[in-house]
Structures are given as C-alpha cells and as structure tokens.
Amino acid sequence: MLRVLVQNELFDMGAEMDRLSADSWGIGGISVFMGQVRDGPDGLESLTLEHYPGMTEKVLTELAAEAVKRFRLIGCTLIHRVGTLVVGAPIVFVGTSSAHRAEALAGTNFLIDRLKTGAPFWKCERYQDGRQVWVDAREADDKAAASWD
Amino acid sequence: MLRVLVQNELFDMGAEMDRLSADSWGIGGISVFMGQVRDGPDGLESLTLEHYPGMTEKVLTELAAEAVKRFRLIGCTLIHRVGTLVVGAPIVFVGTSSAHRAEALAGTNFLIDRLKTGAPFWKCERYQDGRQVWVDAREADDKAAASWD
Amino acid sequence: MAQDVTIFYFAALREQMGREKETVSLPAQSVTVEALVMELRQKDVGMDEVFAASPRIRVAINQTLATFQDTVKPGDELAFFPPMTGG
Amino acid sequence: MAQDVTIFYFAALREQMGREKETVSLPAQSVTVEALVMELRQKDVGMDEVFAASPRIRVAINQTLATFQDTVKPGDELAFFPPMTGG
Numbered sequence: 001m002l003r004v005l006v007q008n009e010l011f012d013m014g015a016e017m018d019r020l021s022a023d024s025w026g027i028g029g030i031s032v033f034m035g036q037v038r039d040g041p042d043g044l045e046s047l048t049l050e051h052y053p054g055m056t057e058k059v060l061t062e063l064a065a066e067a068v069k070r071f072r073l074i075g076c077t078l079i080h081r082v083g084t085l086v087v088g089a090p091i092v093f094v095g096t097s098s099a100h101r102a103e104a105l106a107g108t109n110f111l112i113d114r115l116k117t118g119a120p121f122w123k124c125e126r127y128q129d130g131r132q133v134w135v136d137a138r139e140a141d142d143k144a145a146a147s148w149d
Numbered sequence: 150m151l152r153v154l155v156q157n158e159l160f161d162m163g164a165e166m167d168r169l170s171a172d173s174w175g176i177g178g179i180s181v182f183m184g185q186v187r188d189g190p191d192g193l194e195s196l197t198l199e200h201y202p203g204m205t206e207k208v209l210t211e212l213a214a215e216a217v218k219r220f221r222l223i224g225c226t227l228i229h230r231v232g233t234l235v236v237g238a239p240i241v242f243v244g245t246s247s248a249h250r251a252e253a254l255a256g257t258n259f260l261i262d263r264l265k266t267g268a269p270f271w272k273c274e275r276y277q278d279g280r281q282v283w284v285d286a287r288e289a290d291d292k293a294a295a296s297w298d
Numbered sequence: 299m300a301q302d303v304t305i306f307y308f309a310a311l312r313e314q315m316g317r318e319k320e321t322v323s324l325p326a327q328s329v330t331v332e333a334l335v336m337e338l339r340q341k342d343v344g345m346d347e348v349f350a351a352s353p354r355i356r357v358a359i360n361q362t363l364a365t366f367q368d369t370v371k372p373g374d375e376l377a378f379f380p381p382m383t384g385g
Numbered sequence: 386m387a388q389d390v391t392i393f394y395f396a397a398l399r400e401q402m403g404r405e406k407e408t409v410s411l412p413a414q415s416v417t418v419e420a421l422v423m424e425l426r427q428k429d430v431g432m433d434e435v436f437a438a439s440p441r442i443r444v445a446i447n448q449t450l451a452t453f454q455d456t457v458k459p460g461d462e463l464a465f466f467p468p469m470t471g472g
Contacts, residue, residue, distance in 0.1 A: 014163015021185060021239070028187035031180075031257075035250060035385055036170060038177035049384075050309050052377060055361035080384065090170070092385050101184060101261055101472070102293070108180075109254050112385055120358070120377075121384030122309030134310040137354070137381030144251070184472055198471070199396050201464060204448035229471065241472050250385070261472055269445070269464075270471030271396035283397040286441070286468030 001075045002068065004060045006051065008083040011093050020075045020097045027074050031104035033094040033112050039087040043128040047135075049082045049091070052120035056080070059119045063111060071107035073098050078111065080121065113144040150224045151217065153209045155200065157232040160242050169224045169246045176223050180253035182243040182261050188236040192277040196284075198231045198240070201269035205229070208268045212260060220256035222247050227260065229270065262293040301327070301372050303334075308379035311355065314348040324372055331357050331376070332366040354381050388414070388459050390421075395466035398442065401435040411459060418444050418463070419453040441468050 003019070005011070013034060020030045037047050064076045077095040085091060092115070096107035123135040150172055154160070162183060169179050186196050213225045226244040234240060241264070245256035272284040301324045307315045325337050339346040349355060357364050358377040370376060388411045394402045412424050426433040436442060444451050445464040457463060 012163065013166040014161065017162040017166070017181075017183065021183065021237075025188045027185060030183040030185070032166075032183075033250065033254060034166065034170065034179040034181075036176060036179070038248065039174045050312075051384075052306070052308055052358070052361070052379070055358060055377070058361050059363075088170075099187065101182065105182060105254075105258050105261070112250055112254070116385035117382055118363070119384045120308065120379065120382055122380065123383045124309070134380070135383045137383055141383075142381075199399075200471075201393070201395055201445070201448070201466070204445060204464070207448050208450075265472035266469055267450070268471045269395065269466065269469055271467065272470045273396070283467070284470045286470055290470075290472075291468075 002061065002064045003075075003077040003079075004057060004064055005079045006053075006056050006060070006082060007079070008081060010081070010090060011079045013090070013093065016077055016079070016093055016095055020077060020095050026099055027097045028099050029101035029104040030075075030095065030097045031101070031108040032096075033092075033108050034090055035092040035112070036090045037085050037087045044087055044125055045128050046084050046086045046126045047091070048084045048124045048126065049080075050122045050124065051080075051082045055120050056082075060115070063114055063118065067096065067107045067111050071096070071098065071103040071110065073103065073107050076107065076111075078115070080115070080119070082121070084126075110148050113141075113148060116141045117145040151210065151213045152224075152226040152228075153206060153213055154228040155202075155205050155209070155231060156228070157230060159230070159239060160228045162239070162242065165226055165228070165242055165244055169226060169244045172224055172246075175248055176246045177248050178250035178253040179224075179244065179246045180250070180257040181245075182241075182257050183239055184241040184261070185239045186234050186236045193236055193274055194277050195233050195235045195275045196240070197233045197273045197275065198229075199271045199273065200229075200231045204269050205231075209264070212263055212267065216245065216256045216260050220245070220247065220252040220259065222252065222256050225256070225260075227264070229264070229268070231270070233275075259297050262290075262297060265290045266294040303370055303372065303374045303376055306375070306377040308377065310380050311348065311352065311378055314352070315345065324370060328369050328371055330367055331359070331364065331370055334370055334376075335366070352380065355379070356381060390457055390459065390461045390463055393462070393464040395464065397467050398435065398439065398465055401439070402432065411457060415456050415458055417454055418446070418451065418457055421457055421463075422453065439467065442466070443468060 224246040
C-alpha cells in the first residue's frame with residue numbers, strides 16, 4: 001500500500017509504524033527513516049521548506065511506486081513536511097515493509113537518497129542572528145542518488 | 150545513548166522513536182528496523198524465541214557499542230523479545246540516530262545483520278497442525294553478517 | 299494567448315527573479331527550453347543576470363523534470379529552480 | 386569440585402541432550418573445548434550421537450563465543466548450541 005503525504009503538520013511516527021505493520025500479511029520487516037532539523041552549535045533556529053505543489057506529490061508517488069516494484073515492498077509510506085520547522089522538528093518520514101529485511105532496508109535507503117535530490121523541495125535556513133540562507137545542494141547527495149541508477 | 154532490552158513484553162515503537170529523537174541535539178536522522186513474525190500461507194501459528202540469559206544482554210550491548218563507535222551514532226536502541234510470539238507480532242526493534250542519514254541507515258543495517266547470527270537467540274516455529282520446528286540458520290544471513298567484517 | 303506558457307520560479311531563483319510566476323508567449327509553436335530562455339533573457343536584463351549567475355538551474359515541464367533541450371509547447375507549465383534540497 | 390565446569394545446552398541441542406544444564410569435571414586443570422567434548426562423548430553415548438549428528442555446534446565460554454580450540458578452566462561456564470537464529 002502506498003501512502004504519500006505532503007503537509008505542514010507533524011506526523012505521528014508510532015501511528016505510521018503501526019499502519020505499516022497492521023497490514024501485516026506476509027510482512028517480516030519494517031524499515032523507517034526519519035529526518036529532522038539538526039540542532040547544532042551554529043545558531044540555526046529553523047528551516048523553511050518550500051516545494052512545488054502538484055509536482056511534489058507526483059514525484060513522491062512515482063518514487064514510492066518505483067521502490068515498491070524494485071524492492072518488492074508490501075507497504076511504502078512517504079511523508080514530507082513543508083513550511084517552517086524549528087530545530088529538532090521532524091521533516092521527513094520514509095517507511096517500507098517487505099517479506100524480508102534486506103528489501104525493506106534497501107527500499108528505505110533508496111527512497112531517502114532519491115528524495116533528497118529528486119523531489120522539488122528547497123530548504124532555507126534561518127539563524128538566531130536573523131540571517132536567512134538557502135541550503136546548497138551537496139555533491140555527496142547527488143552521488144548517493146546516482147548510486148541507485 | 151545505549152538502550153538494550155530483552156523482554157517478552159511488546160515494545161512501543163512510537164515511544165522508542167520519540168526517545169531516539171528526544172535527545173535531539175546534533176541528530177539529523179533516525180533509522181529504525183522492526184522485525185515481526187511473518188504471517189504466510191504455510192500455517193505458521195507462533196514462534197518461540199529461546200535465548201541465553203546473560204550472554205544475550207552482553208552480546209547486544211557489545212554490538213550496540215560497536216555500532217556507535219563504527220558509525221558515529223548518537224543513540225542506539227536494541228530491543229529483542231523472547232518467549233512465544235504469534236504471527237504478526239513484533240520480534241525485534243533496532244533504532245539508531247546520528248548527525249547524517251548515511252550513518253544511521255548503515256548502523257541499523259549492521260545491527261540487524263550481526264544480531265541475526267551473532268546473538269544467542271533460537272527460533273522454534275509452531276504450526277497450526279501442531280508441528281514444532283527449530284528454524285535453520287540461513288547461509289544468506291551468515292553472508293550478510295560477514296559482509297561487515 | 300494560444301502561444302502562452304506559464305513559468306514558475308522556486309526558492310532562491312524566485313527571490314532573485316522577484317516573482318514566483320509569469321505567463322510568456324512562445325516565439326514559435328514548438329521551441330526548446332534553451333531557445334525560450336535565450337529569447338526571454340534578451341528581453342529581460344534582470345533575468346539574464348540571474349540565469350548567468352546560476353549555472354545549475356533545473357527545469358521541469360508539466361511538473362516533470364526535463365532538460366534545456368526538451369521542447370516546450372503552448373499551454374505547458376514550466377518551472378525553473380535551483381538543485382533540490384529535500385529530505 | 387575445584388575442577389568443575391557448568392555446561393548449558395540450548396534450543397534443539399537442549400532437546401536432543403534431554404537436559405539444559407549439567408556440571409562436569411575437567412580431566413585436567415586446563416583443556417581445550419575439543420578435548421573436553423571428546424572425553425565427555427566417550428563417557429556418554431547419547432551425547433556422542435547428538436554431537437555426531439550436529440556438525441555445526443557452537444560453543445561459548447563464560448558467555449562469549451569461542452572455538453573448540455579455546456581453553457576451558459575450572460569454574461568456567463560453557464554453553465553448546467546450534468547456529469543462532471535471532472532477529
């Protein structure tokens with residue numbers, strides 16, 4: 001089952017994991033990745049996530065469908081928050097279920113790698129001193145995404 | 150922070166994820182794997198997990214400590230259930246947190262691969278027709294564990 | 299009107315362009331993104347400067363990632379944006 | 386008594402041995418697991434059959450995985466079991 005959401009609201013990780021395992025027939029493993037706004041010594045206050053409404057949902061749905069096919073997933077959940085999120089706040093939830101652990105783990109890895117550089121989201125950082133900085137794309141993220149080509 | 154539990158009781162996946170992210174300073178990603186008793190067409194009714202009390206906790210704690218060091222994890226949770234678990238029931242929870250996603254994902258993968266063949270647990274399957282069968286070790290699991298050597 | 303396409307700009311590019319959306323006329327029934335951009339930059343010095351300073355601009359046609367060699371037709375929805383940074 | 390070691394058996398091996406724990410005396414102050422097992426199998430036909438039929442038996446000494454070439458000392462806790470199948 002595919003579940004793709006783009007929303008400002010916080011997601012409930014426990015409920016999402018339960019949802020992935022509830023539909024339990026044939027499921028041996030569930031893998032989840034959750035990304036959050038990293039708190040650090042640099043004075044970051046919040047991230048604002050801009051996206052391309054319409055294209056975002058389309059790309060995430062295609063990505064989820066590709067992961068299901070490629071890794072024989074049973075369930076696949078992609079939730080990405082948009083808008084302003086303070087440090088420590090969850091940003092993204094990727095969840096997969098499959099008969100065996102290897103597929104679920106690989107599926108989650110694939111999804112987060114591809115989503116980082118292939119879905120139309122842009123992060124703008126806001127610091128305590130008022131600075132606002134658009135996050136630069138990282139070459140390492142491009143490489144990680146390309147490793148699944 | 151290390152958290153290692155061996156118990157019969159069900160764990161609360163949402164609470165465990167919250168615990169991993171609550172201690173949030175410096176955490177950018179949380180990766181979780183949950184294994185459950187696979188429901189299937191073969192008439193499996195339950196699994197009984199036997200373990201070696203004392204050694205189990207020792208091995209899991211060493212494994213968690215190795216993962217923290219090797220993948221620069223910030224938090225690491227290993228919960229393994231023992232006793233009789235019916236189909237669909239969660240068996241194992243592996244959770245890691247780190248600054249960047251790659252470390253958390255690799256840490257979780259490492260832990261579940263190593264735990265499968267390196268921690269003293271043994272599964273006995275019980276089928277609807279009354280048959281009880283000790284699960285054979287799988288060569289693929291040995292290979293997966295050895296891939297981290 | 300029949301030759302119109304809608305263009306969206308996102309993130310830093312939206313800020314630099316000073317607008318998030320505009321409608322432009324195609325110079326022909328079917329042109330490449332590259333030809334359209336060249337035409338628009340000739341008419342708009344601000345856009346020319348923004349695009350000259352941003353070598354890694356990406357394009358989507360009808361909400362699908364595309365290249366500057368792909369073809370734009372009347373009624374298409376175009377979008378220009380910097381490399382994506384989600385997750 | 387000073388030469389005693391405790392042996393645990395787990396899973397299928399526990400069932401085949403018909404016991405989960407026993408105390409045995411070492412033939413010497415320090416012997417390899419292999420030497421101890423050989424001695425025990427000579428005295429116990431049941432154990433000999435079980436071990437002969439199970440080529441992949443693992444051993445732990447004091448709750449740490451070990452090999453049959455490792456040394457057992459008085460007071461050690463030994464455990465024999467099939468390949469582990471957790472997770």
